[in-house]
Amino acid sequence: MAAAAAGGGGSAALGDGGAIDYSVHEAWNEATNVYLLVVLASLALLVYTRRNKRRILRIFALPPAAAGLPPPHTDFYSGLKKIRLRQQLEMYSIARKYEQQQQPPKQTESVQLSVE
Structure with a gap:
């Protein structure tokens, strides 16, 4: 077995x-x-x-020179703020140009009528 x-x-x-x-x-x-x-x-x-x-x-x-610098993310956010401000100024100037194109030109000529 x-x-x-x-x-x-x-x-x-x-x-x-x-x-x-x-x-x-x-x-x-x-x-x-x-x-x-x-x-x-x-x-x-x-x-x-x-x-x-x-x-x-x-x-x-970290190198000792990098220890005295501010954190790098502050430079990043300040850069984003500048970019956003530039975009807002560009959009404002585009909107002003568009508004000026849409307004009909004002008539500055005046007609003088003389009564005789």
Whole structure:
């Protein structure tokens, strides 16, 4: 019975003719190798960051000249205000020109009648 159970459970690993199918084992070995490489690369990166912490922090730190400047978003909003004001002035001048074109010209000529 033990032999029958072992034969029945092992039939999934046996291919045609009773040869053992190693594709599952090869895939497992490749996945394990990739996992080990990722772990080793992560450890190497961790060691590098611990040794060069100051150099890495210097990359992400702001330069001292930028510390005294006002925040950049204020320049952005002041630029938007100037653009909006320019647009409003352009629209006003276009509206004035349109109004002048729509008004009929005033007659400045005067007719003098003389009574005889």
